[in-house]
Amino acid sequence: MKKNVRKAIIAGNWKMNKTRPEAKELIEAIKPLVADAGCEVVVCTPYTNLETAVEMTKGSNVRVGAENVHFEKSGAFTGEISADMLTEVGVQYVIIGHSERRQYFGETDETVNKRTKAALAAGLKPIVCVGELLWERECNITEEVVGRQIKLDFYDVSAEDVKKCVIAYEPVWAIGTGKTATADQAEEVCAFIRSKLADLYGDAAAQAVTIQYGGSMNAGNAAELLAKENIDGGLIGGASLKAPDFAEIVRAASKG
Ligand code: PEP
Numbered sequence: 459m460k461k462n463v464r465k466a467i468i469a470g471n472w473k474m475n476k477t478r479p480e481a482k483e484l485i486e487a488i489k490p491l492v493a494d495a496g497c498e499v500v501v502c503t504p505y506t507n508l509e510t511a512v513e514m515t516k517g518s519n520v521r522v523g524a525e526n527v528h529f530e531k532s533g534a535f536t537g538e539i540s541a542d543m544l545t546e547v548g549v550q551y552v553i554i555g556h557s558e559r560r561q562y563f564g565e566t567d568e569t570v571n572k573r574t575k576a577a578l579a580a581g582l583k584p585i586v587c588v589g590e591l592l593w594e595r596e597c598n599i600t601e602e603v604v605g606r607q608i609k610l611d612f613y614d615v616s617a618e619d620v621k622k623c624v625i626a627y628e629p630v631w632a633i634g635t636g637k638t639a640t641a642d643q644a645e646e647v648c649a650f651i652r653s654k655l656a657d658l659y660g661d662a663a664a665q666a667v668t669i670q671y672g673g674s675m676n677a678g679n680a681a682e683l684l685a686k687e688n689i690d691g692g693l694i695g696g697a698s699l700k701a702p703d704f705a706e707i708v709r710a711a712s713k714g
Contacts, residue, residue: 467497497708
């Protein structure tokens with residue numbers, strides 16, 4: 459299977475940005491700009507905007523994602539949101555294990571694994587984030603770090619289920635820093651992730667998984683990154699908050 463038969467997905471990660479009126483304005487601006495996209499378009503918004511986003515994107519080609527999900531179905535987990543709560547409002551995607559969750563909120567590969575399985579069980583499509591710190595890259599252990607994350611984050615996930623997942627390779631040093639991995643650096647790790655998936659699940663499953671790059675992807679550098687064989691899309695932070703920039707990335711992904 460080749461890149462051109464995998465689903466290209468451009469997902470915006472709004473992080474902790476946009477009040478409801480601001481979210482409405484951004485979605486209103488994005489919709490017409492991406493209406494004829496040749497790839498899947500997803501906006502992952504703060505919880506408070508999910509219902510609005512689902513309502514506003516009905517009948518359009520824009521899908522809605524959350525930025526996290528808890529792994530238990532219900533119970534005494536103050537401040538958390540379950541997978542069923544997300545599907546109930548019409549959310550289809552969920553970001554899991556973003557480096558900001560790992561860095562600031564104690565997320566571990568074990569909880570990423572639990573969240574991934576809970577999301578899959580509820581019918582959500584997980585966007586599972588992996589990536590190395592700058593120090594780990596400098597120590598030449600990028601493959602060791604990312605390989606370990608893939609093994610642990612997908613522990614006990616079946617080959618059928620892994621095909622429903624999206625993996626976002628996000629070198630931590632490139633997130634929100636303006637430092638993008640070069641297209642060759644990004645391709646090297648995305649190809650490694652696919653080879654690791656092939657070891658764990660076989661070649662057919664590995665070839666079916668959409669692997670995104672994330673880390674300061676923008677309107678200017680997207681085309682070069684997205685032209686690479688193993689980069690099937692992008693997880694976009696800063697540039698997803700500006701409709702014309704986000705739409706330009708969607709256009710680049712549509713060309714592949
Ligand atoms: C992200 O938050 O997933 C991300 C890639 O952010 P940015 O595009 O701003 O680097």
